[in-house]
Amino acid sequence: MAQIIVNILFSASTIFLVSISFSLIFSTARFFHFAHAAVITFGAYGCFAFSQWLALPMSVSVAIAAAAGTLIGWCLEWAIYRPMRRNGASPLILLLASLGLYIVLQNGISMLFGDDTKVIGGSAVARSFGILGARITGIQLTVIGVAVAVYFAKVFLVDRTRIGLALRAVADSPELSKVSGIEFDKTMGIAFCLGSLLASAIGLLRAFDVGMTPTMGLPMLLLGVVAVVLGGNGKALGIAVASILLASFQQLAAWQLGTRWEETTAFLLLLAFLLCRPQGILGRPLRKAEV
Amino acid sequence: MEYLLHILILIGIYVILSVSLNLIAGYTGLLSIAHAAFFGVGAYVAALMALKLHSPFLINILCAIILSGLVGALVGIPSLRIRDDYFVIATFAFQVITFSVLNNWISFTGGPMGLPGIPQPTIFGLRISSHGGFLVLVGVFCALTLCVTQRIVRSPFGRVLKAIREDEVFAQSAGKNIAAYKVLVFMLGAGMAAVAGVVYAYYISFIDPTSFTVMESIFIVSIVIIGGAGSLWGPVVGAIVLVTLPELLRFVGLPSAVAANVRQILYGGLLVAFMMWRPRGFLGEYAFQREEAGK
Numbered sequence: 191m192a193q194i195i196v197n198i199l200f201s202a203s204t205i206f207l208v209s210i211s212f213s214l215i216f217s218t219a220r221f222f223h224f225a226h227a228a229v230i231t232f233g234a235y236g237c238f239a240f241s242q243w244l245a246l247p248m249s250v251s252v253a254i255a256a257a258a259g260t261l262i263g264w265c266l267e268w269a270i271y272r273p274m275r276r277n278g279a280s281p282l283i284l285l286l287a288s289l290g291l292y293i294v295l296q297n298g299i300s301m302l303f304g305d306d307t308k309v310i311g312g313s314a315v316a317r318s319f320g321i322l323g324a325r326i327t328g329i330q331l332t333v334i335g336v337a338v339a340v341y342f343a344k345v346f347l348v349d350r351t352r353i354g355l356a357l358r359a360v361a362d363s364p365e366l367s368k369v370s371g372i373e374f375d376k377t378m379g380i381a382f383c384l385g386s387l388l389a390s391a392i393g394l395l396r397a398f399d400v401g402m403t404p405t406m407g408l409p410m411l412l413l414g415v416v417a418v419v420l421g422g423n424g425k426a427l428g429i430a431v432a433s434i435l436l437a438s439f440q441q442l443a444a445w446q447l448g449t450r451w452e453e454t455t456a457f458l459l460l461l462a463f464l465l466c467r468p469q470g471i472l473g474r475p476l477r478k479a480e481v
Numbered sequence: 482m483e484y485l486l487h488i489l490i491l492i493g494i495y496v497i498l499s500v501s502l503n504l505i506a507g508y509t510g511l512l513s514i515a516h517a518a519f520f521g522v523g524a525y526v527a528a529l530m531a532l533k534l535h536s537p538f539l540i541n542i543l544c545a546i547i548l549s550g551l552v553g554a555l556v557g558i559p560s561l562r563i564r565d566d567y568f569v570i571a572t573f574a575f576q577v578i579t580f581s582v583l584n585n586w587i588s589f590t591g592g593p594m595g596l597p598g599i600p601q602p603t604i605f606g607l608r609i610s611s612h613g614g615f616l617v618l619v620g621v622f623c624a625l626t627l628c629v630t631q632r633i634v635r636s637p638f639g640r641v642l643k644a645i646r647e648d649e650v651f652a653q654s655a656g657k658n659i660a661a662y663k664v665l666v667f668m669l670g671a672g673m674a675a676v677a678g679v680v681y682a683y684y685i686s687f688i689d690p691t692s693f694t695v696m697e698s699i700f701i702v703s704i705v706i707i708g709g710a711g712s713l714w715g716p717v718v719g720a721i722v723l724v725t726l727p728e729l730l731r732f733v734g735l736p737s738a739v740a741a742n743v744r745q746i747l748y749g750g751l752l753v754a755f756m757m758w759r760p761r762g763f764l765g766e767y768a769f770q771r772e773e774a775g776k
Contacts, residue, residue, distance in 0.1 A: 222566050222569065222570065270753065273757065274756065274757055279756070280769055281565060281566050282512055282565060282566060282569070282769040283756050283760050283768070283769050283770060284756075286512075286752060286756050286769070287752065287753050287756035287757065289699050289749075290703070290748075290749040290751070290752030290756065293696070293699065293745050293746070293748070293749030294746050294749040294753065296745075297742040297743075297745045297746045297749070298746065300742055301739050301742045301743075408695075412573070415570060419567070419570065450581075450584075450585045451581070451585060453577060453581055454578050454581045454582070454585070457574040457578050457581075458578065460574050461559065461575070464562070464570070464571050465558070465559055465562060468563050468567065
């Protein structure tokens with residue numbers, strides 16, 4: 191029983207971190223940024239490259255990899271999405287472009303590093319502890335800790351700071367925020383930087399736990415997207431509740447049907463929500479169409 | 482010569498796939514990333530029937546169309562409640578679920594091992610075994626798909642589809658039952674995609690789930706968009722360009738280890754470039770955005 195709870199907590203934390211990083215961008219920019227999956231992968235491979243190829247110490251590699259992931263995310267916004275927005279591209283066009291970007295980046299990583307599973311870290315991070323009869327590794331404990339820290343950081347950042355105010359203003363109404371003197375492009379850049387920083391961090395944490403492959407980002411991102419839709423309003427609380435619900439469902443499916451049906455269950459849950467409650471657990475109803 | 486015929490057959494299969502997706506995405510404006518799922522349903526239905534029931538080609542293709550059409554209706558239903566990017570996510574979910582069923586329901590679909598040894602088709606006593614024979618078969622189905630699509634989009638039915646794309650609320654206020662139209666267009670598109678799946682299964686004679694992934698769906702979407710959504714010949718142009726372009730890489734002498742990656746980077750890059758500079762594609766009439774007053 192304790193083991194099940196620990197497992198749910200760990201996988202909920204992973205889902206939560208991915209979906210917070212995605213929702214920082216999604217709630218501000220209002221389109222599905224699929225290339226985010228490549229940023230997650232990039233964090234892991236950046237860390238691998240700096241620590242194995244350049245033989246830098248692990249702590250330095252982690253910091254540089256996270257910074258590089260942030261830079262990639264910001265470059266995508268600056269070089270691709272921003273000019274497209276200026277031309278009046280719709281969210282669907284941005285979504286299609288981000289699919290193309292994901293394909294380019296993922297295949298780039300796969301050409302550079304190969305398709306086999308790479309591992310970083312040694313026995314230090316894999317050491318496991320016993321808590322109330324459950325086993326948990328150091329890295330899993332770190333992920334849960336980071337998730338709790340990010341929860342409070344997100345609540346503080348969005349509700350209490352000027353940056354948070356600007357992010358919310360742009361999310362609510364781009365036109366009105368421009369009139370009020372908020373620098374639109376700068377705010378968008380901040381959203382992409384924060385989201386990408388978090389994404390590359392979760393990518394490299396994941397790599398410490400189970401290793402990395404060039405396609406690792408997409409399944410992680412998709413689960414994160416499911417949690418964002420289930421959560422509804424982009425608030426940290428909604429996403430946290432959704433992550434725990436999703437993780438419990440997956441554990442249940444893994445236990446009853448076998449682990450290979452985990453993903454199917456998550457997406458069936460998504461479809462059920464989209465059909466019956468598209469506004470999510472805590473959200474307001476969506477508008478059907480603008481007349 | 483066989484190589485050339487092989488490329489032409491592949492182009493034909495992708496023409497059927499992209500023309501049918503164009504009906505859904507280009508004419509009705511419902512962007513769907515589930516087309517490889519319909520492709521897969523068609524291929525698996527035909528393969529399973531041919532292998533387990535030894536039923537003839539024409540019966541198999543009919544069953545594949547009907548079954549895939551029903552799955553299509555299932556995918557179309559969310560479009561009644563959600564729209565735009567949320568709908569894209571819903572079709573994405575269907576795609577992932579279909580792949581996972583093909584991959585994990587091992588006792589029925591063979592799982593990752595796939596279904597080998599699909600027999601050569603016999604139509605009206607004529608056995609199709611050569612590349613040339615398959616090219617004729619694909620050509621006939623391509624022509625049929627284009628014919629049917631042209632008839633559909635020029636009919637009053639097609640005009641309603643375009644009205645839904647341009648302004649859904651307006652179409653509804655003109656008394657059109659848009660729910661029925663959306664589900665029906667999904668059934669039609671899915672049925673046509675199943676034809677491509679059946680032909681593919683018989684042609685390759687071995688199918689496994691990796692041919693029907695999310696990436697394949699995105700590839701079909703790219704064909705439609707780069708060729709031009711909402712025009713009859715756009716997807717045909719797109720299929721020719723996107724299938725032949727990577728083949729040219731062979732002649733540059735690219736090592737085969739990276740050829741698959743370069744092929745994907747090529748069409749991913751093309752998709753980004755077209756979205757940035759020419760969202761309508763080569764021949765398109767629709768660029769996935771509504772004209773808004775004052776913008």
